[in-house]
Each structure stands twice: as C-alpha cells, then as structure tokens.
Amino acid sequence: MMSIKSALAKPFAKRVHYTVQKWAKKPFETQEKVFQNLISEAASTQFGKDHDFISINSHEDFVKRVPIRDYEDLKPYVERVVAGEEDILWKGKPIYFAKTSGTTSGSKYIPITKESMPYHVEAARNAILLYINETGNSKFVDGKMIFLQGSPILKEQNGVQLGRLSGIVAHYVPKYLQKNRLPSWETNCIEDWETKVDAIVEETLPEDMTIISGIPSWVQMYFEKIQQKTGKKVGDVFKNFNLFIFGGVNYEPYRAKFENLIGRKVDSIELYPASEGFFAFQDKQQEKGMLLQLNSGIFYEFIKADEFFNENPKRITIKDVEIGVNYVMIISTNAGLWAYNIGDTVEFTCTKPFRVIVSGRIKHFISAFGEHVIGKEVEQAMQEAVLGSNIQISEFTVAPQINPKEGLPFHEWFIEFENEPDDISALASKIDVSLQKQNSYYFDLIQGKVLQPLKITKVKKDGFQEYMKSVGKLGGQNKLPRLSNDRKIVAGLPHIN
Secondary structure, X not given: OOOHHHHHHHHHHHHHHXXXXXXXXXXXXXXXXXXXXXHHHHOOOHHHHHOOHHHOOOHHHHHHHOOXXXXXXXXXXXXXXXXXXXXXXXXXXXXXXXXXXXXXXXXXXXEEOXXXXXXXXXXXXXXXXXXXXXXXXOHHHHOEEEEOOOOOOOEEEOOEEEEOHHHHHHHHOOHHHHOOEEOOHHHHOOOOHHHHHHHHHHHHOOOOEEEEEOOHHHHHHHHHHHHHHHOOOHHHXXXXXXXXXXXXXXXXXXXXXXXXXXXXXXXXXXXXXXXOEEEEEOOOOOOOOEEEOOOOOEEEEEEEHHHOOOXXXXXXXXXXXXXXOEEEEEEXXXXXXXXXXXXXXXXXXXXXXXXXXXXXXXXXXXXXXXXXXXXXXXXXXXXXXXXXXXXXXXXXXXXXXXXOOOOOOEEEEEEEEEEOOOOHHHHHHHHHHHHHHHOHHHHHHHHOOOOOOOEEEEEOOOHHHHHHHHOOOOOOOOOOOOEOOOOHXXXXXXXXX
C-alpha cells in the first residue's frame, strides 16, 4: 500500500516539473533576466564600482569591463570578504564559505549567500522530483536514504560559517526527510574517512535503504565493505535499493563494477553540484546529459576549450553554443563570482532544452606532445575497450611517459583491475585504437612515429585508495584526476606490479 508521503510526492513532482519546463522552454529570456538582475543587484558593491556595473546593459558591455578570473585572480576581493568586510563581491556578507582544497592555491574560500543557498538545495530536490514525475516511482521516499558526504561541523570566521559544501547542505535537509536520512549526525561528524565508512556500514545494515548517494569512488568503498561484512550482494542486503544518485565524476567507468557489487541494475540520477553553484542535473532517464540550471542565479558564458589559452578568446552565451564542442564554462553568480572560471569543461548534448555533460577539467589534460587529450576521451576509450567483456576496472589514471628506458615516448595507463583481462596488451591496443579515433592529434602522433601506442601498468588492489590517503584526500568530495600532464600522481602510486 502506498504511504501518504509517497502519494503526496507525485502531485508535488508534477508541479515542479511544470515550473522547470516554463524556464527551460524560454532559455534566452531566462538567462537575460538572470544577467540583468545580477548586474543591478551588485552595482553598488566594491566589485560593481570597480568594473562600472552601472554602465553595463549587455553581454558585450560585460565582456569589455569584466575579465575572466580564476580563484587566484579573484583572491584580493575574497580575502576582504573573509576578513569580514561587507558589500565587496555581493551585497552584505555571505552566510557561508565553502572551503575547498584547491590544487594550486591551497584552501579556497567560496562564498555562499542567502540568495545563492536555496538553489543548491532546490536543484537536488528537483532532480528527485523530476525522476518521480517521469517514472511514477515514489515508493523510495518511505525508505532510508544515505548521502556519503563531508562533516557537517562548521567553524565561524568573522561572523561567517565555514565548512565543506556537503556539510553545509546537510543543515538544509527538509523536515519531512529528516527521519529517513542516514548516517546519524554523530557518524557524519567523524573526520577519518575509513572509520566513518565503517560506522556507516554498521548503521545502515539493519535498515531498509532505498536511495544511496555520493561520489562513485567512495560509494564503491562503502559497497565493498558491506559485501565483505555480509558475504552478500548489496542488492540482496538492501532489497528495496533502486536509486543511486551521484555527482562529481563520470559514472560510466564504474557502472559494470557497481552492477556487479549490487547484483542488478538500478536507476541512477546524475548531479552537477559544486561549491560555486549547482549547475545541472539529469532530468530524463533516457536522455544523455544534464539539464543546465538557467534559472538559478547563475549567468553562463562559454569559451571553446582549444581557444581558451589564446590571447583574447571569444566568450559566448548559450545563444551561440554548438552540440559536441568542448567548452570551458565561465560563471557569474548571486554569490558574487564574476566571469569566474571554475576549471570545468562541458559539452552540450542538446540545445532544446540545454543539456550538458562534464567533459573534464581545463587543467586535467595530456598535451606533453601536442595531443590535447582530455578526460572524456580517455573515459570513452576505456569504456569501448571493456564493452562486452568481463573485464572490470576499479580505478585508473593516465600520465605521459616522456623518457622511457627504451623506444619512443608513450601514454602510460595506470589501472587497478577488479577483474583482469587475459591479455593486457590486447586491451591496451583496443584503448589506443579508440583514442586515435577520437583525437586526430593523437592519431597523427602515433602514425607519425612520434609516440608509440599506450602501455598499461597494473596497480595493486586498493592502490589508489592508499595514494589518496597518503595525500590526505581520502573520501568526502575528493576525486582522482583521470589524467595529468605530468607524473606527480603516478609517482605516488604504491606497489605497482
């Protein structure tokens, strides 16, 4: 029998679907409205005065006055906000700083304002409601749900709360979900990731888990611990577990491993949250890509990734984007980030409505020889190579080998196998062929005998986890880069066979 909560979820889901459709069908008007609102609201801030916001009436004006910045460039303003000054990047003070570990600049303090915070919560809620509206499946709202996340403990700095984004969001779980939600507050506050996952296993084993959510690599660790403890597939332990919600990385390289751990297929919803904003979520089960959030206090600009490092790259709005092109995404937000480069690259899969996939990081690529290989290409190559086989991959990363002991340089793929292939060199050859097909620069370098085909190096079981632990990045929102232009990561990988 359907519960009241489950029954009420359906009309609510229908209403939210209608609201989302309204702005999704008017993308240009929606973004123009957001743009004008951002400029007028911030005109009297320090940043607004410094960049003559009062004279900005169009995107062209904005481009002339506001250069693209990354965190380092924006830091002088951010430091004033952190010091407690008001009306610097946005009116008043932020209500939170999301603290993230930047790869280049140490800790980053990303402001979250009372205007921006509701959108972080609303987008995650809407993703689930659109799924209910599309599938009619709402029974899971009666079961227990878990989100593997950072600690919700916040510190205070000059009147502003400071913590990890996932910890901040934990304070905004709607009342009607509170008693369904795990882990408990005490467990969520455990700092050591492995201790925390062990505690989560203990807490969840007796429960009727219906939704499990988190970054795939860390959920995999949780699933493996459940299997070790019970000797059963996760789907047998949690018979009503039917929805996996994830974000932060591409799920495809993990899908086969997950289905094996669970013992069956489960529906999944992909999210694209970040400290800087909640950018997109999967709105349809059968469509590729996630619906870009055009009505969430964020104005988007895009630059073609292969032009990004040019002297004066062209900044375009959604009006001029093309499907299948790799773009660097630039955002301006009601948290006070202006023409801000978050470092992600995206590709549009559809423009009616606007849907994107995350194709990689502008910093995470290999171009040691001019090949411009990106994250999406290595993931697709891996996926194609293992398709239809029983090979299972736990984790992998790619680095250039510029000075091999013998022969030409090559790309070295460091792979931790769950289920090894009989013939490693045959797998390497398949991956290489796929990469050559996708990337003409790489193809030319192989054909021109500048590079030799890629080679695979096996990483011992849990080697990647050991590496992440050794650099203090085990768990939480931390993700392993798929590829790097140097060998810093792979130099730290332990016990390579």
